Amino acid sequence: MSSPAPSPASSSASSPVIRLGLRDWDHVVPLASGLVDVAGFTVRVDSRDTTPDVLAEPGLDGGETSFSRYVQARAAGDDRLVGLPAFVMRGFRQRCVLVRVDSPLRTLAQLAGARVGLTGWPDSGNTWTRALLRAEGVDLTGVTWRVGPLTAGESGKDRLGSRPLPANVSAMAEGETLEGELAAGRLDAILSPFMPAELFTRDSRFRHLLDDHRAAERAYWAATGFVPGIHLVTLKREVVEAHPALPAALLAGLERSKRRWVERRRLLADTTPWLLHELTESAVLFGDDWMPYGAESNAEMTRAFCEELYAQGVWPEPIDPAVVFPDPALATVAVAALSSPLSAV
Structure with missing residues (x-):
């Protein structure tokens, strides 16, 4: 899942290369292995044992980031990271x-x-x-x-x-x-x-x-109506400014990766004794997607989290949820990029 480190957002002959630091979440593997692409970009994923500090690593264009630390930064007016409403880590507590x-x-x-x-x-x-x-x-x-x-x-x-x-x-x-x-x-x-x-x-x-x-x-x-979000994918501000189409394209690529993972796990469910039961029960309870991407689908969860940061004294003043994902292009996942059925991705 890793390859030699070029400079951030370097360009290949065909498309810009974007390097992300992510832990090896199952639903990211199709993207990391090249089974799913990102329109207009070549994405390289560095597999990490721990959550990277994206801003501290010059070799990264983006990667997995704590939702809490990202929201606090945005509340403080620090926009060096652009968050995608794609929560690669989420789960009940x-x-x-x-x-x-x-x-x-x-x-x-x-x-x-x-x-x-x-x-x-x-x-x-x-x-x-x-x-x-x-x-x-x-x-x-x-x-x-x-x-x-x-x-x-x-x-x-x-x-x-x-x-x-x-x-x-x-x-x-x-x-x-x-x-x-x-x-x-x-x-x-x-x-x-x-x-x-x-x-x-x-x-x-x-x-x-x-x-x-x-x-x-x-x-x-x-x-x-939501499963709490823990970590999300972020991009460095300078990378987004150099490639304005990247956030929406990467969000769609992550969505396609997740969809392919779900489809393959439903077919190849013999990786744990009870995985098929878990997949079936989850689909009945949550519908087709328990971890939706896009700012609109995560609006209530984002609002609740901002309220908790203030109520618990983690942040000293109320946080406007609108500062978390301000880009209207990230409100939903681009439909055109996902027009093919699940079985085709």
């Missing part, structure tokens, strides 16, 4: 609250006044998870929050952000981990977008707080 197997805690409301660890204070996923606690009446200022890595050896991540932390939020000491503190009983619960390895074993020390997080997530969908 009810599953992201873990406790010890012997914990008496079974509901989000029971976390009131608890000691809770989390992987990053301003992070998109943790912001959505804290929103669930707020919806259950939990006063976030009454929780003792500790911020640190899930497991030993994790480094290179900004976990605290650039703004002053609330008085009840502190960083964990060097060498401490969320896993270790939870297991030792010094934390009552942890919030993590990724699961500790031992959760996939029969003798795990940890379990999900909610006994049936799937039911809670279905109820969330029924109430909100």
